[in-house]
Amino acid sequence: MSNDRISEYLAQFAQTRAQMVEQLRRVVVGQTEVIEQIMAAIFTRGHCLLIGVPGLAKTLMVSSIAQILDINFKRIQFTPDLMPSDITGTTVLDENEQGKREFRYVKGPIFSNIVLADEINRTPPKTQAALLQAMQEREVSAGHETYKLPDPFFVIATQNPIEQEGTYPLPEAQQDRFMFNVKVDYPSSDEEKRILSMTAKDEVNEIQKILSGKAILNLQKLVRSVPVGDFVIDFVTRLVRASRPKDPSAPEFVKKMVDYGAGVRAGQYLIQAGKAFAAMDGRFSVAIDDIRKAAPPVMRHRIATNFQAQAEGKTSEDIIAELLKVVGEPEPPKYGAKKRL
Numbered sequence: 001m002s003n004d005r006i007s008e009y010l011a012q013f014a015q016t017r018a019q020m021v022e023q024l025r026r027v028v029v030g031q032t033e034v035i036e037q038i039m040a041a042i043f044t045r046g047h048c049l050l051i052g053v054p055g056l057a058k059t060l061m062v063s064s065i066a067q068i069l070d071i072n073f074k075r076i077q078f079t080p081d082l083m084p085s086d087i088t089g090t091t092v093l094d095e096n097e098q099g100k101r102e103f104r105y106v107k108g109p110i111f112s113n114i115v116l117a118d119e120i121n122r123t124p125p126k127t128q129a130a131l132l133q134a135m136q137e138r139e140v141s142a143g144h145e146t147y148k149l150p151d152p153f154f155v156i157a158t159q160n161p162i163e164q165e166g167t168y169p170l171p172e173a174q175q176d177r178f179m180f181n182v183k184v185d186y187p188s189s190d191e192e193k194r195i196l197s198m199t200a201k202d203e204v205n206e207i208q209k210i211l212s213g214k215a216i217l218n219l220q221k222l223v224r225s226v227p228v229g230d231f232v233i234d235f236v237t238r239l240v241r242a243s244r245p246k247d248p249s250a251p252e253f254v255k256k257m258v259d260y261g262a263g264v265r266a267g268q269y270l271i272q273a274g275k276a277f278a279a280m281d282g283r284f285s286v287a288i289d290d291i292r293k294a295a296p297p298v299m300r301h302r303i304a305t306n307f308q309a310q311a312e313g314k315t316s317e318d319i320i321a322e323l324l325k326v327v328g329e330p331e332p333p334k335y336g337a338k339k340r341l
Contacts, residue, residue, distance in 0.1 A: 007284055009222050014282030016219075019210050023068045026205035028061050029198070030191035037182050037297050038065060038156065040276035042216070043223045046179030046269065047135055047155040049120075049170075049301070056184045058158045062116045070212040071113035071152065078123040084130035088140045105142055110134050113150055113213060117157035121167045128174055131155060135177045152216050172304070179269045181301035183317075219279075226275040228286045233271070234330040235288055239295065240267040242327050243303055243319070251326050257309035258319060262302040269298045288329050296320055 017039065024035055034050070038061070041048045050058045059075075066073035076087060089108035095101050109115065110131070120128060134140055138149045157178070159170070175181070187195065211219070241247045243261030245254050254261065273294035274286040296317060303316040 006222070006225060010226075010279055010282045010284060013219060013222060013279055016210065017280045020068055023207040023210060024061075024064055026207050027064050028057060029195045030187045031057070031061060031184065034061065034182055034184055035065075036277075036280070037180050038062075039280065040273055040294075041156075041179050042069075042152070042154055043219055043276045043279065044179065044272040045152065045154075045220055046272065047177060048157070048180045048182050049175065049178040050156065050158045050182045050184050051161050052158075052184030053186075054160060056186065058184055059116065059118060062114070062156045062158075064207060066114045066116075067207050068210045069114070069216065070209045071216070072150065073114045073116070074109040074112040075116040075118055076109050077118050078120050078127070080123060082123045082127050084127050087127065087130045088134070089142060091143060103143075105145065105147070107147070110140060111147075111149060113152055113154070115153075115155050117155055119160060120157040121159045121170060124168050125171060128168065128170060132174060132177060150213075152213060152220070175301045176263070176265060178301065179273070180297040182297055183300070223272075223275050223279045226279050226284065226286060228271055228275065231330060232274065232286050232288060232291060235327070236267050236270045236274075236291055238330070239291070239323060239327045240264075240270070240299075242323055243299065251323070253322060254319065257305055257312070257314055259304040259306045262299050266299055266302045270294050273298055292324055295324060 020039065021035065028035065038048050038050075040046075042065075050062075052058055063073070063075070076082075085108065087108050087110050089106050089111070091103050091105050093101055094104040117131065134149060134153075135155050138151070138153055140147050140149065155178075160167075186192075238249065240262050242249050242251060243254060243258065243266075244250055245258045245261060247261070250258075250261070270291055271286070274290035277290040277293055278284075278286045299320050300316045303319055305314060305316055305319065309315070309319070
């Protein structure tokens, strides 16, 4: 595909993204960054974990995004008594038309394009783990058979950070399956007034479908075709390695307050997110600012702070903010400079 053709498609993509945001604005007030990050994950085949206190429209955002996409959507309410087969499906003994009994696999709600795992931390680890194979391999194994999940496929999970009793924190291995850890915060004063005004007037706004499943797959291919320069790759490498306390490039505050840093998958997701942010803006290449924008949601659940950080009131987000200040942009190669052998 020629560069001119890619640029033309990217311009159309930016218009499509603007239409999606316009439709979402009819029912969702504010949360601009959250919506952008969810859309970036969708266009890079990633998964999202939304974390926020109750009543911040996490479920509404996901269901509204599903409405503007012409694909299947299933919501699973996670509870302490939920079993893995309630998600993936189960094998039943059935009688066929000839009167012969045979085993038949009944697919669970995971066989959908968008799966909303609502309050994922309210179910035991055994059930949480049922999502692992689906999220990573995009398939489900049952008995001797393996079933492919539909394409596109995304898991968007919600989690309440303030509930303690009756919850099961997600293991680090499962958190790492999520491309983004999206922080859903309180709305601003003006946004909250608008929300209350819509409630008082009992406004019900309908939203239109913008993209089909085939269109999403084509846009995912387009995002993958966005080039990433060595300049950006160098920055991503140094940023991720600087988060590891045992790495020689790690700054002193990382060695002091971090137990373990981000893995290689963080760097891969930073590049993918950078491609998505650039494409959604209609740009042909990834900039350093795209990586800086992606760093908090990609890395906040991949950096584990220690007791020293907790004693000083520092979180993984504070560590990331400091890293973005310390890790400067690499110097671009000088034109005509000869490489050293």
